[in-house]
Amino acid sequence: xxxxxxxxxxxxxxxxxxxxxxxEVSWDVQLPPQSWVRLQLRAASTRAGLARARWQGPEGEGSxxxxxxxxxxxxxxxxxxxxxLGARQCGASPRVREVTIFYIETGV
Numbered sequence: 001x002x003x004x005x006x007x008x009x010x011x012x013x014x015x016x017x018x019x020x021x022x023x024e025v026s027w028d029v030q031l032p033p034q035s036w037v038r039l040q041l042r043a044a045s046t047r048a049g050l051a052r053a054r055w056q057g058p059e060g061e062g063s064x065x066x067x068x069x070x071x072x073x074x075x076x077x078x079x080x081x082x083x084x085l086g087a088r089q090c091g092a093s094p095r096v097r098e099v100t101i102f103y104i105e106t107g108v
């Protein structure tokens with residue numbers, strides 16, 4: 001706890017099916033006034049490698065994906081997402097209903 005207006009939720013690692021890559025992120029949330037949700041991804045070729053992978057958004061480290069934004073350039077079989085849940089008012093935290101990470105088969 002650092003008294004900042006954001007808290008973080010880190011997903012469990014998940015493995016993409018062989019021959020697939022990430023293509024889009026989306027989430028369904030209830031946002032009270034002065035609250036927000038942001039998302040970053042990290043990917044690695046192994047599950048253990050995720051711990052060393054950097055969190056990133058569409059512009060690399062320090063950037064965040066927007067809801068329903070296409071994902072390009074993320075490579076790796078193992079993926080995790082991190083949500084930043086923010087609120088300016090005590091007791092007005094966002095409520096996350098669902099996070100969806102879309103992937104598609106890589107064209108050969």
